[in-house]
Amino acid sequence: MTIQKMSYAEAVLTALNDSMIADDSVSLIGRPFSLGPTRVLAKKLKEKFPTRVCEPPTSEAANAAVGAGAAMAGARPFVDLGTGAFSFLAFSQIVNEAAVCNYMSGGKLRAPVVYHVNHGVRGAGAPQHSHDMHAYVWNTPGLQVILPATPNDAYGLVRSALTNPNPTFIMSHFKQATMMGDVELGVSIPFGKADVKRTGTDVTIIAVSLMVHAALEAAEQLATRGISAEVVDVRSLSPLDEDTLLQSIEKTGRVIVVDESPLHGGVSSGIAGVLADRGFKYLKAPIRRVGRPNTPVPASGPMEEYLVPGPQHILEAVASIL
Amino acid sequence: MLDLDSKWRYFSNMLLVRRFEEELIALYKTGKFSGHFHVCIGQEATAAIAMDLLAQRDHITTTHRNHGHMLARGVSEKIALAEILGREAGMNSGYAGSFHLTAPELGFLSTSGIVGGAISLGVGGAYACKQRGDQSVTMALFGDGALEEGVSFESLNLASLWKLPLVFVCENNDATLWTPSGTLSKEHAVSDLCDLPRLCGIATKSVAGLDLNELNSTFTLAIEHCRSGAGPFFIEVKTARWPGNRTQWPEPVTGRTDLNMALGRQTIPDEDREWFEVNDPVLKIARQLANEPAGDSKLLEIDIAITRRMEVAVEFALSSPYPNARKALDHVFA
Numbered sequence: 001m002t003i004q005k006m007s008y009a010e011a012v013l014t015a016l017n018d019s020m021i022a023d024d025s026v027s028l029i030g031r032p033f034s035l036g037p038t039r040v041l042a043k044k045l046k047e048k049f050p051t052r053v054c055e056p057p058t059s060e061a062a063n064a065a066v067g068a069g070a071a072m073a074g075a076r077p078f079v080d081l082g083t084g085a086f087s088f089l090a091f092s093q094i095v096n097e098a099a100v101c102n103y104m105s106g107g108k109l110r111a112p113v114v115y116h117v118n119h120g121v122r123g124a125g126a127p128q129h130s131h132d133m134h135a136y137v138w139n140t141p142g143l144q145v146i147l148p149a150t151p152n153d154a155y156g157l158v159r160s161a162l163t164n165p166n167p168t169f170i171m172s173h174f175k176q177a178t179m180m181g182d183v184e185l186g187v188s189i190p191f192g193k194a195d196v197k198r199t200g201t202d203v204t205i206i207a208v209s210l211m212v213h214a215a216l217e218a219a220e221q222l223a224t225r226g227i228s229a230e231v232v233d234v235r236s237l238s239p240l241d242e243d244t245l246l247q248s249i250e251k252t253g254r255v256i257v258v259d260e261s262p263l264h265g266g267v268s269s270g271i272a273g274v275l276a277d278r279g280f281k282y283l284k285a286p287i288r289r290v291g292r293p294n295t296p297v298p299a300s301g302p303m304e305e306y307l308v309p310g311p312q313h314i315l316e317a318v319a320s321i322l
Numbered sequence: 323m324l325d326l327d328s329k330w331r332y333f334s335n336m337l338l339v340r341r342f343e344e345e346l347i348a349l350y351k352t353g354k355f356s357g358h359f360h361v362c363i364g365q366e367a368t369a370a371i372a373m374d375l376l377a378q379r380d381h382i383t384t385t386h387r388n389h390g391h392m393l394a395r396g397v398s399e400k401i402a403l404a405e406i407l408g409r410e411a412g413m414n415s416g417y418a419g420s421f422h423l424t425a426p427e428l429g430f431l432s433t434s435g436i437v438g439g440a441i442s443l444g445v446g447g448a449y450a451c452k453q454r455g456d457q458s459v460t461m462a463l464f465g466d467g468a469l470e471e472g473v474s475f476e477s478l479n480l481a482s483l484w485k486l487p488l489v490f491v492c493e494n495n496d497a498t499l500w501t502p503s504g505t506l507s508k509e510h511a512v513s514d515l516c517d518l519p520r521l522c523g524i525a526t527k528s529v530a531g532l533d534l535n536e537l538n539s540t541f542t543l544a545i546e547h548c549r550s551g552a553g554p555f556f557i558e559v560k561t562a563r564w565p566g567n568r569t570q571w572p573e574p575v576t577g578r579t580d581l582n583m584a585l586g587r588q589t590i591p592d593e594d595r596e597w598f599e600v601n602d603p604v605l606k607i608a609r610q611l612a613n614e615p616a617g618d619s620k621l622l623e624i625d626i627a628i629t630r631r632m633e634v635a636v637e638f639a640l641s642s643p644y645p646n647a648r649k650a651l652d653h654v655f656a
Contacts, residue, residue: 057470057509058437085436089471124357124408126419128435295654299419300408301356306647
């Protein structure tokens with residue numbers, strides 16, 4: 001096994017590269033421009049696979065439809081839709097076509113297309129460039145919803161997506177693009193497996209995407225106060241690894257769910273609902289959610305910062321249940 | 323033909339927009355604001371003419387490349403700059419940033435940073451105009467990229483079917499994104515963008531974005547066409563790519579525009595010579611005005627006055643506090 005240190009964005013492109021080598025039917029539809037500070041790598045990919053890296057016009061609906069249709073016809077397109085909000089223009093193609101074709105064909109059709117966007121509050125993105133897409137897409141049965149938080153997870157989960165028989169929506173948080181980490185090359189990470197990023201006994205912090213890093217930071221601070229926090233990275237919202245989440249709260253009896261999307265109808269609410277349904281008996285205190293207030297994201301820095309959940313909010317939530 | 327007073331007035335407006343964008347790039351480079359932004363250098367003439375010819379009651383929709391439209395319509399450079407810098411005194415109290423400047427009191431509807439947003443919202447504005455029956459019109463300003471979106475076809479079709487008073491203005495600046503190979507990608511299967519509205523039976527005209535007279539007559543014709551109830555009109559304004567506008571983080575490749583280049587008092591560098599000699603609309607109108615009696619000194623006086631105005635604007639914006647962070651919770655609903 002080769003381990004290599006690289007950025008999150010490099011890990012996504014490296015996974016693409018490796019999948020393209022492994023499978024001739026894999027291709028990229030998208031402007032690698034949007035895959036972060038990796039122009040050089042994207043250029044290499046284009047040079048290496050000139051006919052399999054296709055740069056489309058600004059036509060998200062058509063791009064997503066090409067991905068879905070081509071996947072039904074046997075191709076494996078990785079469609080990069082850029083900033084998360086742009087995928088709204090392609091929603092019908094994703095949720096009305098790709099996500100349900102297997103179901104409505106009575107199991108006869110498959111659409112193994114991969115959609116990728118950069119999501120989240122990114123700094124001065126204002127309301128139209130700061131969307132968290134995962135709550136929107138999680139409510140789409142038939143669509144796999146994946147949010148890697150580290151370079152290694154990004155690599156392994158992209159590799160899995162490109163061999164999986166179902167449509168997948170992968171979200172990369174803008175602020176993770178330059179994060180560095182060791183990547184196990186050639187190793188796929190299966191969907192539906194949450195990852196315990198830090199073990200602990202007093203409280204469980206369940207987090208998604210960038211909030212995993214906020215949770216780890218909070219856990220570090222809790223440790224200095226003698227509180228042992230376990231951090232569980234959900235990674236895969238659909239399929240959801242309910243068992244790993246439940247096992248953790250069975251151990252700790254206390255849980256905080258952290259996510260950047262707005263609280264109402266948000267991902268933290270959905271996860272809290274699962275825990276309440278199946279794990280109430282383990283809980284010694286109420287489930288606490290940490291998320292964004294139910295507002296759009298403003299352009300101005302101080303107002304934006306006010307809305308974004310971070311380690312401090314997690315610490316306050318932990319204090320309220322310990 | 324435009325009279326001389328109008329030309330001077332338009333030149334002043336254009337120069338204000340140019341100095342504003344140049345200042346913005348400088349402020350960005352010195353870390354005074356963050357996020358990406360788009361400038362309209364090279365497109366000032368369109369803004370000056372289009373915003374001047376619309377009536378008070380008309381509506382306008384525009385895009386992330388909106389600064390010129392706002393200033394030419396009469397928004398103060400002070401509050402526009404403060405907004406982009408995320409300050410409390412900004413025209414939208416810091417919620418909008420560069421992408422979404424809007425001034426409903428001057429006819430602007432929502433300013434969309436989503437490609438295809440402005441063209442389609444404009445159809446809504448024109449629908450409201452027609453419902454009111456007051457001969458008002460809506461102008462939707464968008465880039466050539468908008469015509470890559472499916473909603474643009476739907477908008478053209480609907481506006482034509484319902485004979486809506488909508489002036490479509492496609493500012494074709496060819497500002498395509500970079501491809502990984504470093505070349506510019508081709509985005510349109512048609513070579514003449516006017517073929518698209520023509521398919522829907524919409525009257526069209528393509529005009530150079532450098533010529534104030536031609537812009538004036540085209541925009542006048544289009545607005546009258548829409549006011550008369552004859553349905554939408556599509557204008558394609560062809561502007562040359564500013565050598566620095568390729569990226570979303572524009573770089574001041576041509577530096578601060580030196581009007582002395584129009585007066586023959588400053589050598590034109592070989593690099594970007596075509597831009598300076600042919601494609602820059604500000605220098606082009608400056609060359610014409612320089613030939614008027616005392617034109618050259620008047621040009622420089624105007625520049626000094628506008629430069630001073632921008633200094634005041636920068637001071638104003640930088641001294642305005644950031645909004646109270648808790649205000650992030652306001653205005654979610656009206």
